[in-house]
Amino acid sequence: MPIIQFKDQNIHCDKQQILLDELLAAGCSVPFSCRAGLCHSCLMYATAGTPPKTAQQGLNQEQLQKNGFLACQCHPDADLVVRLPSHQHDAMPAIITSVTALNQVVKQVQISPSRLIDYHPGQQIKLTHHGHERTYTLVSHPEQDQELIIHVQRIAGGNISQWLCESAAPGDTITLCDVQGDCYYQSKNPHSPLVLIAAEVGLGAMLGVIQDALWHQHRGPIHLIHHVPSVADLYLQDSLRELCQRNQQLSYHTVVGSWTKDSLPQLTYLQQSHFFFAGATPRIMEYWTTLQQFNIPLSQCSVISFGLEEVSNQAVDNLDLSF
Ligand code: FES
Known part of the structure; x- marks a missing residue:
């Protein structure tokens, strides 16, 4: 049975189990959200040992070089010493x-x-x-x-x-x-089409990504979808329309009510697009299911998932995920 060393704990981890669950069961503080390999909230690094390849899908080169892996996708098959990412700022x-x-x-x-x-x-x-x-x-x-x-x-x-x-x-x-977090605009390919899907308050994150793309003079088309349960939940409509008028490559539409496969517009550049999506985990899973139906790979997606990402031994700001 592989032994996982995290901080001062040695955790005997059943190969059938998911490392994230084993760490949480042992009382470790590890952030997580989607549990589906999409949001990267559970990103960890192995400082000794090699994490399974299946736990590294969707990570960028820098994360891979540092032996990064997703704890929610990790069935450990060998001993590992693991750590959380070191964040940039003290309190x-x-x-x-x-x-x-x-x-x-x-x-x-x-x-x-x-x-x-x-x-x-x-x-x-x-x-x-x-x-x-x-x-x-x-x-x-x-x-x-x-x-x-x-x-x-x-x-x-x-x-x-x-x-x-x-x-x-x-x-x-x-x-x-x-x-x-690694869901932000990267200016490596300024001609790549971008499609952004925001569920409710996820609009803020997507607006930030769009403004950064425009700041970097992104040349490719950018399409924003704001998905809300009711018309009353829409916001910043006038500002977004003005932004579209000032930036010809930017377009925007809203989806009110249930999300279906047809909610994704038939954009000519859909297959070549990089997708950003932000929202509560159930919405994120809906969008990912739709993108899979269009054969969009995970490598073309950047995701922010709002879930119960709080960790054990810390105060939890409870989140009602009902839509
Ligand atoms: S990728 Fe692991 S919790 Fe989202």
């Missing part, structure tokens, strides 16, 4: 500077950190307030925005989201740390 105080309603349940929160943060739009940052913590996607652009911007959806029972949406005010202090 720092920050001040909320504005809270603006975007629709009935989504607020835009602007935050002034106490020092400069190096990040890509679409990456996540951990926000802590009064012992509760939750990770939010950065919508702002480091070159264009002086402050950090996040979009927050009010979720029943979610400590942080309820505080941010109902009580937080300019001047309130929070703590930020751990910029992470």
